[in-house]
Amino acid sequence: MIKKMSIVCLMMLFISCVKTKEEKNFFSNGDFYIDYYENEILIRRDAFYKKGNLKAIIEFKNDKLDNAKIYNGKKLVSQYFRKNDTLYDSETYYDNGIVIGEGNVDRWCREIGWWNYYDRNRRLFQKQHYVILNNSQLSNQVLFYKNGLLDTLRSDIADIVFYKDKGGASFKGKLIYNRKLNEKSYVSILFSDSIKDDFSNMDSVKFDTITFGDKAIMEFPVIFESNGRKNIRGIVVEQYAKEENVGDKPVNMLERYMYIDKKVDFH
Template sequence: MTKNQFATIVIFIMLIACKENTSDKTGAIPDSKLEKGLSEQVLYYERNPNQIFKRTVTKTEFDSVYFYYDNRVLFKNGKKTKTGKKFGIWNLYDRNGILREIREWFVIKGNEKANRAWFLNEKMDTIAWRTQDSIFKQKEFINDTINFRNTVWDQFIFNKDTISLSEPIRGIAFCNSKSIQNEETAKIKVVIALHDSINFNSDFSNEELIKTVTFNCLSIDTQNQKYFTDSDLNYTAVFGLRFDSPGEKILRGYMQEYSYGPFKDKTIDSIIGLKRYFEKRLYVKGTMGENTAYNRTYK
């Protein structure tokens, strides 16, 4: 993946996420911007009762949450589940209103997890590593950090948002942020549910209970090597699924890095790296009976 490709992806994420932010610089959301039937809760700074600290817009399936600096500039916004767990894309801004960090959250087995993050400089260029301890210089927010400070370059690309029942959704996983270092045998794999009718739960809590299918990296999957001559074959994987029925669908899965020994100067026989989760929403059009390759995964 080139820097230009990655910059395009970050800009796309920013544009999607910005649609959620309908507030003005004072933190107020005009009544005209609130959908009919929605409610909101507002908390103010104790030291300044006229300034909004946090605003929560309550929706049917989730809550949209906004935090504000004491100078009325938006600090961060994103979504929370009804149990208070962050999920999806969260945008974080500095005190001048410049987007400086994008975090992608998943809820995994009941716990919120920072899955990927993109760190930006003041020109909004993606940087590999956040050297500053904190750019959110206000006592309420200065410790708002995650457990890593490196931009995650891992990428999931899908061919379409709408497919017919007779074709598969196709995806490509690129692992560009390695968690296993200095091991020539390290590779990735992609795991999804075998059938879309018995999918991963949204928090992957049923991972041990459902049948899955594993897609190997291209150094093993020789059938697709010819399409990726410039890619690291150990860190690229092609995957896909044919759906059982038409309608709105969610494809969930994860990419995992691993390495099997024997290793020099190590007593262990395997190293299991991080999981990077993904979720793809799409629409499958067609009628029952159209899919002659019922439940057959694409490789």
């Protein structure tokens, strides 16, 4: 008669088959880290300052960073959790543990997309949009809030809202944009459905252009071939000539760029 092996025995057998090891490595400034391996695969790294204070705990899964906790002494400063192959969900904290900011970072820990920022009373006071352009981080839109309400005068906004016209047969779009160069600046939007989510291919895409000139109300017709979720990406360009063009004299033209990155559901 063959007896069934208990779950405890199976677990002990599995654990005994896993080969573990630790490696301690030092930086030139005295800081150090300890790597933990299972069957020659890195699963965790604990990083320390030279006096032994904890700096970070990083865990790996399938040879990729899975999550990380960053410390300042004993206090947790920020956390990162893998979202997909290129992005991580992230939170940063005040010294009392309340969240300062939350959003996504890329593999180099640069903020990307929309981030929310809170005061010590857990109230939202700012939203900020980041894009990575030519491998550099750019702070794009900034929205300020007071008592839970958007402060449009202080905010730096470039947004598009979509709605159906009065007949309900087609969509219209409206650009919401705060002119900064001059109230009569010339405004355009450059669109493309080929723009990558990190805006890294801006030099190689073809744009469709919508111009509004100096109009205060910036509306335009929208035609979509199908319903569903759409990624709306493009550039808002504001231009203002400080002086009139006279003969062949070059015009002193001021320009300003803001980037649109929005997900919209159309039905």
